[in-house]
Amino acid sequence: MFFRQGRKILVALMLSLLLFTTACTATKTPGRFDQAQQVSNQQKSGQAVAKEATQGSEFNRFFPAASGEFQRVYTQEKKGFAEAKLKKDGKDLAMLSISDTKSLPTAAAKFKTSTKQINGYPAVEVGTTQTAVLVGDRYQVKVLSRDPSFTASDREAWLKKFNLNGLSKLQ
Amino acid sequence: MSKSIIELVDGLSTNNMTVSMLRSLDFVIPGQWNNLVGFENTIRTVTGEIDESIIQQVGERAIYLYNDRSQGYQRAMWLYQTVDSTDKALGAAALANKVGEKIPLLGFLNKVTPKADKAQTIDLTLKLVVELLAFCQINGIPGDSIGDFVNSLADYSGESLMRMVALVCVDGLIPFGPDFIQKALATLDKTSPQELEKNSTFQNINSDIPGSNSASKLNFIGESFNSVTGWMNDLVVSRGLTPQKVVSNLQGFIEVADDKLDYLAAFLDVSTNYYEHTGTQTLARRLIERAVAEI
Numbered sequence: 133m134f135f136r137q138g139r140k141i142l143v144a145l146m147l148s149l150l151l152f153t154t155a156c157t158a159t160k161t162p163g164r165f166d167q168a169q170q171v172s173n174q175q176k177s178g179q180a181v182a183k184e185a186t187q188g189s190e191f192n193r194f195f196p197a198a199s200g201e202f203q204r205v206y207t208q209e210k211k212g213f214a215e216a217k218l219k220k221d222g223k224d225l226a227m228l229s230i231s232d233t234k235s236l237p238t239a240a241a242k243f244k245t246s247t248k249q250i251n252g253y254p255a256v257e258v259g260t261t262q263t264a265v266l267v268g269d270r271y272q273v274k275v276l277s278r279d280p281s282f283t284a285s286d287r288e289a290w291l292k293k294f295n296l297n298g299l300s301k302l303q
Numbered sequence: 304m305s306k307s308i309i310e311l312v313d314g315l316s317t318n319n320m321t322v323s324m325l326r327s328l329d330f331v332i333p334g335q336w337n338n339l340v341g342f343e344n345t346i347r348t349v350t351g352e353i354d355e356s357i358i359q360q361v362g363e364r365a366i367y368l369y370n371d372r373s374q375g376y377q378r379a380m381w382l383y384q385t386v387d388s389t390d391k392a393l394g395a396a397a398l399a400n401k402v403g404e405k406i407p408l409l410g411f412l413n414k415v416t417p418k419a420d421k422a423q424t425i426d427l428t429l430k431l432v433v434e435l436l437a438f439c440q441i442n443g444i445p446g447d448s449i450g451d452f453v454n455s456l457a458d459y460s461g462e463s464l465m466r467m468v469a470l471v472c473v474d475g476l477i478p479f480g481p482d483f484i485q486k487a488l489a490t491l492d493k494t495s496p497q498e499l500e501k502n503s504t505f506q507n508i509n510s511d512i513p514g515s516n517s518a519s520k521l522n523f524i525g526e527s528f529n530s531v532t533g534w535m536n537d538l539v540v541s542r543g544l545t546p547q548k549v550v551s552n553l554q555g556f557i558e559v560a561d562d563k564l565d566y567l568a569a570f571l572d573v574s575t576n577y578y579e580h581t582g583t584q585t586l587a588r589r590l591i592e593r594a595v596a597e598i
Contacts, residue, residue: 164343165342165366168366172370173307178371179371180371181373207589209442209443210374211443215592227592238598258598260354260357262595
């Protein structure tokens, strides 16, 4: 009798444990980046940068020169991308970048609704820290604030210092 | 399957031996390193963005960039992990319950073996070579550009600078003493290509080191180390670093006797993975900086 009851209890316990553990697995909310991870992981190589993208080294000469108290430090140079840091008194003020939107067409698409121009090129504000222009329908030039003192108007001023016309002739 | 960049950055510890050790080296570069962990948190901190749709786009672009093997990020991660993953017998599991209490080194003296000078030298110089190679993989400068790397050391900050500080303190000053640069150079001079080939870390990363054979690879290792001796010496002199100063700061979490520094070096070697930890942070930062600029 006792044995039977004990078995019943044990079965009930096991069942509730099973329910508990499955409930735990089921309620694990998928992360916001899980889908991107899953899709991109299906390819081993070539999913992020277009074959025909321009080499980053081609972009360096169109960056604004360092002047006065501002220093320019190149930080990255990959296929389709180049980036430099803008510093003043050892402090990072902003990042300056040129990228080839051949690798990421959606980056170019956002300029279609642009209502603003900088030096004749379509310009957009992105998020809260970035200003970008699209040159020759292909190359995105961005200035990204890294210090609160570096405002949207500073970003615009530095975008104008890039050799945008030269870059437009690159392709 | 190797871990995703999200798993790697989310999996960084907030409180283990590695983190305790790095925190105790804060005195060298006060306030420069904060232990940035978590993929989403890193995006927010690096970009300063608060717009959720931008954060989503940055995260997705970073994932695509990392998963694209042609971009070199996975190779850099592998290098940081591999140079750190020699014998970790005392690793996380054995020490997990020790965090928060002061560890007496005495209790581990029979569990760790100090390395011979040659093995210690190869360790130190290979870590430096990995820094150079990973730097080039992440930032895209040709793989043997020692000059570019040395110039960029001047601009190192945050977790990258902390990694170099730990290299000087933990793999230089503690095992070799104050004249660690000269000692390492002299030992490297006496190391043969055959001896290098026997080193397990070298065996692992061998194919990533420029050079057609072990002799030319040994040469590259020597040149790389030589090129940063000026930078390391400046760091030691400008911060007044001595083994005693480093050890007295480590005393916050580990009890050490001054005559047991070779054991301390061996203990830290098997109980921490500061190269992998800060390397993951550096890589995530660069990846996110690129992603936010490209979207």
